[in-house]
Each structure stands twice: as C-alpha cells, then as structure tokens.
Amino acid sequence: MIVLEPLEIPKDQPGNPWFPLPRGAALFLAYLGRLVYLHGYVLSLIARRRVDLRLSVFQMATVGVASLPIATITALLSGMVIGYHFAVQAGQLGVSAYAGWLVAETMSRELGPVLVAFVVAARAGSAMTAELGTMKATEQIDALRALATDPIEYLVVPRYLGAVLMLPLLTFVGDFAGVLGGYVMSVIAPQINARVYFTAIPANLEAWTIIAGLLKTLVFGMVISLVACHEGLSCRPASEEVGRATTRAVVYCIMLIYAADVALTAILYPG
Amino acid sequence: MEPSEFAVQVRDLVYRVGGRTILDGLTFNVGRNSCLGVMGMSGTGKSTLLKNIMGLLRPTSGDVLINGQSIVGLSEQEMAPIRRKMGMCFQYAALFDSMTVAENVAFGLRRHQRLPEDEIRRRVSESLGRVGMEGTEALYPAELSGGMRKRVGIARALILEPELMLYDEPSAGLDPITAARLDGLIASLDRERGMTSIIVTHEVEELFALCDMVMMIHEGKIVALDTPQALRETSDPLVRQFVEGRADGPITV
Numbered sequence: 385m386i387v388l389e390p391l392e393i394p395k396d397q398p399g400n401p402w403f404p405l406p407r408g409a410a411l412f413l414a415y416l417g418r419l420v421y422l423h424g425y426v427l428s429l430i431a432r433r434r435v436d437l438r439l440s441v442f443q444m445a446t447v448g449v450a451s452l453p454i455a456t457i458t459a460l461l462s463g464m465v466i467g468y469h470f471a472v473q474a475g476q477l478g479v480s481a482y483a484g485w486l487v488a489e490t491m492s493r494e495l496g497p498v499l500v501a502f503v504v505a506a507r508a509g510s511a512m513t514a515e516l517g518t519m520k521a522t523e524q525i526d527a528l529r530a531l532a533t534d535p536i537e538y539l540v541v542p543r544y545l546g547a548v549l550m551l552p553l554l555t556f557v558g559d560f561a562g563v564l565g566g567y568v569m570s571v572i573a574p575q576i577n578a579r580v581y582f583t584a585i586p587a588n589l590e591a592w593t594i595i596a597g598l599l600k601t602l603v604f605g606m607v608i609s610l611v612a613c614h615e616g617l618s619c620r621p622a623s624e625e626v627g628r629a630t631t632r633a634v635v636y637c638i639m640l641i642y643a644a645d646v647a648l649t650a651i652l653y654p655g
Numbered sequence: 656m657e658p659s660e661f662a663v664q665v666r667d668l669v670y671r672v673g674g675r676t677i678l679d680g681l682t683f684n685v686g687r688n689s690c691l692g693v694m695g696m697s698g699t700g701k702s703t704l705l706k707n708i709m710g711l712l713r714p715t716s717g718d719v720l721i722n723g724q725s726i727v728g729l730s731e732q733e734m735a736p737i738r739r740k741m742g743m744c745f746q747y748a749a750l751f752d753s754m755t756v757a758e759n760v761a762f763g764l765r766r767h768q769r770l771p772e773d774e775i776r777r778r779v780s781e782s783l784g785r786v787g788m789e790g791t792e793a794l795y796p797a798e799l800s801g802g803m804r805k806r807v808g809i810a811r812a813l814i815l816e817p818e819l820m821l822y823d824e825p826s827a828g829l830d831p832i833t834a835a836r837l838d839g840l841i842a843s844l845d846r847e848r849g850m851t852s853i854i855v856t857h858e859v860e861e862l863f864a865l866c867d868m869v870m871m872i873h874e875g876k877i878v879a880l881d882t883p884q885a886l887r888e889t890s891d892p893l894v895r896q897f898v899e900g901r902a903d904g905p906i907t908v
Contacts (some may be wrong), residue, residue: 385731523749526711530745531763531811532738534731 387422387536388525390620391415397460418618419610425536425609426544430591434537435545443546447508451554455503459558462567463487467566468573484566484581490552491562492594498645500558501604504551505637509612512543516616517626527636540613548605552598554565561596596652603648607640659723662687662819662851663708668717670703677703679875680717685868690845690852692862692883694897695872696906702746705821708853709743710734721819723758739767744811746823750796750806756783756791756807763815765887782810787836802829806837813844820844822854826861834861841865859898863887871897873906 392408405413418624429435470490471483514537519525528535563585570578619625663685670678677700677769693701706712708719710726718725721737729737738750750759760779764770770778783789786806796804806830812820825841826834844850856862862869863883871879871894873885879886879894886894896904 398903406773481736519751522752524751526706527743527745527749527751529711529731529734530741530743531766531815532735533762534735534768536731616688647814 385500386419387425387614387617390618391418400653412480418614422536422540422610423606426541428518429534429537429541430545434534436538439538439542440545443542444550445546447504448550448554451500451507451550452496454507454555455554455558456502458499458503459491459496459561460568462499463562463565464569465565466490466562467569468472470566471570471573471577474535477617480577481511481580482584483570483577484563487566487585488559488563488585488589489593491559491655492589492597494597494645494649496555496559496562496582497597497600500555501551501601501608501641502638504547504554504605505608505612505641506634508547509608509637510630510634512609512612513616513619514626515631516613517619517629520617521621521623521626523621535544535557536648540609540617543613544606544609547609548602551601551605551608555598555601556594559597560592569619589630591612599652600645600648603644604641605646611636611640656779659720660687661685661720662689663691663720663853664718664720664723665704665708666718666720667764668704668707668719670700670707670712670820671715671717676875678707678714678872681872681877683853683870683877683880685853686849688845688849689868690841690854690866692866692869693853693855693872694857694859694862694869697857699872699883700875701872702823705743705823705853705855710738736823739763739815740818741821742815744805744809744812745820745826746827748796748801748808750804750807750811752796754795755792756788756794756796756799759796760811760814762811767815778814782814783807785813785840786810787833787839802833805829805881806833809837809840815850817850819851820853820907822852824856825854826856826858834858838865859900864899 391414392412393407393414467487470486471480474480474483501536525535528538567578567581569592570581612633615629615636619629661684665681665683668678668681669676681704681833693704695701703712707714710729716726718727720726721741724737726737727732751762760782761775763777764778779792780789783791786809788803788810789805791803799807805825809825822841826837829837838861841852841854845852852896854862854865866883868880869886870877870881873879873893879889879891881889886898889895896906
C-alpha cells in the first residue's frame, strides 16, 4: 500500500527528462497525489458500504464532543474581540446598529469555519496522527493487515466520517458562540449599544451565508482527516518520527485549510 | 484450478529498500502440512521474508504463491480471503494496545465470523488456554510482560485456525519452560490440524526439533536448505559456525 510508505524521492534518483521539476515541487505534487488517492480509496469504501458504524460513531464523539468546549470557547472569544472592533468602527461611521450583523456575517462566512477547523486540526487531527503513527511504529498496522483487515477501512474511514460530519455541527455552534461573544462584549464595553446588537441580524444575514460557511467545513473535515491519517500511516517506525509526523500533520492541515478556504470562498461567495 | 501441492512457493524473490538489497533471489517451496525453519544472523532479512510471504511488503521482483496463487500486486481487498487462512505471530507481538487481551484475541472472529458473544468468549478462553494465558482476558497489553504478549499474539493468530502459520521469533524472550510448552503447541498444531508453519528464529535447537526442513539465510541469500539431520552433519563452514554458535569462522559480526 503506497500510503503506508514514507513519502520520499531518493536523492540519487534521476529526474524525469520530459517533465523536469525541482525536488520540492515534485514532492508537493506527489503528496497531493497521495491525498487524492487516499480520498478516492476512502470514498470507494464508503460507496460499497464498507463502513464500521460503531467505530464511526466513536470517532464522531472523539472529534465532535471532545472538541466542542475548546471550539466554542475559541469562537466565543474571537466573537468578543471582533465585536469590540466592529462596534468602535461602526460607532465612528454612525452605523452602530449594524455591529451585531457584522459579527454574525464575519463569523459565519470566515472566522467560524476556519477557527473551528484549526481547533479540530490541532486537537483531533494531531491525535489521529499520533495514534496511527504509534500503531505503525509498533507493527499494529501490519497486524491489522495480517488479520485480513484493511487499515484504510478500519482506521481511516471512521476518522474521515467523524471529521466530515462533525465539523459543520461544531462550526454551527461556533458561529452562535461568536455572535454571542460579540453581544457579551457589547454589554461589557461602554462603546457598544447592547440593545440594538441583534436587531440588524435577521434582516441582513442570509441563510446562504451560513450554509456556504458550513459547506466549506465539509472540505476542511476531509483535509484534516486525510492529512492526519496519511501522516500517521506513512510515518517511519520510530518514536521521534511519530512526533515529527504529528507536527507535520497540523502544519499541513493549516496550510491546506487556508488554500481550500481561498478557493471555496471564491466559488461559494461569487458576488 | 488444481490445488497446489505446496502451501508456499517463493520464486527468485528480491526485496530492496533504500538502495539496500535485503533479500537477493530467494527460491524455495514449503509443502503442505510441513514445517520450515528459517535461521540466520540478525538483520539477514528473516522477518522481511515473512512479511513478503504475508503480502505486507511488496517484493522488488520475483513471485510469492500461496496455495498456487500469486499474491504479488494484489490489493488489500483481494488479499483478505487469502490472509484469512494465514496467521502471523509478530516478533514484538504487535498487540492492539487500546484493546484488552480478550478483544485482541477475538479481533479476527469479530471481523470475519458472525458468532454469538458466548461462543466468542468460549473460543477466546480456549485459545488463551492453549498458550497458557487463561484468566488474562481483562488485562491490557501494557500490563503484560514481553513473553505474555507474545503468547497472546499467538492466541490471536490461532483463533481463526489458519492453514498456514508464520512465526517470527516465537520463543525469544520466553522462559525455558514456556518456550518448551510453546514448541509443543506448534508441533501439535502442525501434526493434529495439518497446519503448515514457517518459523523464523535464532534458536537452532528449537528449529531442529520442530521443523522438517531448515533454511539458513546469510546476506540475503539461501546458503543452506535441508533436513535438520543433514544440517547437523554438514561440512559447510557457514552453517557449522551458526549451528555450533562459534564466534570465530567465516561469519563476522
């Protein structure tokens, strides 16, 4: 299985004369190719209903329930900060009544999906890589295969479903928490008028704004689970390597989430 | 297709990794209901050979046939029915550390056979009993010694009653009494259930007692493949040095 092998291009391997690429670019393309392959493999297993429901529900609880407090607190605090900034700016422009709507718009379009995805990548993604990497290093992945069990089916599919299904829910809660955070700030800070905080939201915040934000998180969930599982499965069998793979997983997740965010924002919010 | 007379056929097997040749053109057959012993220095590719036979590693070139069917290039899904008839005992047991002993041993049954929970419990305790590990069902691998883990690993592989069993250093790290008991178990499984075994070990006496044929690998090549009796009497200096466990000789460390 290609995804169980460390990704490397041997230094002494001659380049392809028809398609010369610098080493870094070749590695990047090979990495993306592996993620696409792993994704195709996972989707084909799901399409054939080769899904262990018990393990998938367990992963949903691991990703969803366990990440809920930290995701909510992060979104709440971010909502407070941007609520404060918006209120000051809106006050200067004489449109204080719109501060709450601006917070809601920012949270559901951008901050909610991205912040929650970062929190899940850091909390659940790193745990996935560390667990799978340790299993790789202690031959547990080989033992699974020797017991006629496909590690992608047994390990990756439940984590994929856990992340993809739970991230939109966590983000929905995060969006609410952010708006609430802005309100809390409006009550505390004298510059903000708490009485008008919510008034402009119903008339101005469109359902599509929220839905498109949640759609983005489906893709973020795919990125987090696939990157984290790939780093764990392809980890070299050594404890130091498990640590490196875990760091790599979080860094790659953050970069790919941002890259996906740029593309998805352009597609989902064309106007 | 006629069933092959050999459980395992290895043809010109080469395995290279990171520019190093670990296995260099191995060719041998393992007959049904027989036991092949594989001995050699540490790092000569004995475990790599077992992983190639199990399909866990893909050979650089050459072929591996299980019951006459080539397994090289098969997907995990295609390998699954073949692996269900095979069992592997890993060098460091490779128990699932987030599961109890009972869950480890029951893993194969739960994945591949729909059995009532009572039957699973009965088979688990029977399998643990065979390796002298009764009463450890609720323990976690971290609570076991290295030798105990190894025995649980064997119980986990045996519960599916495989036709072909691969043992990687089955008695390393065990006390002499447990090791002898395990050897007896392997011998009885071969004899009574018609199981085919491949045993990799440094323990020369264990191999000679258990196996019909013994193979010695040195620097990735087969240097001897014969009956235990013939290897005891051989004049080959490599084999003699290894069998007699002498520091001086053609093999240098």
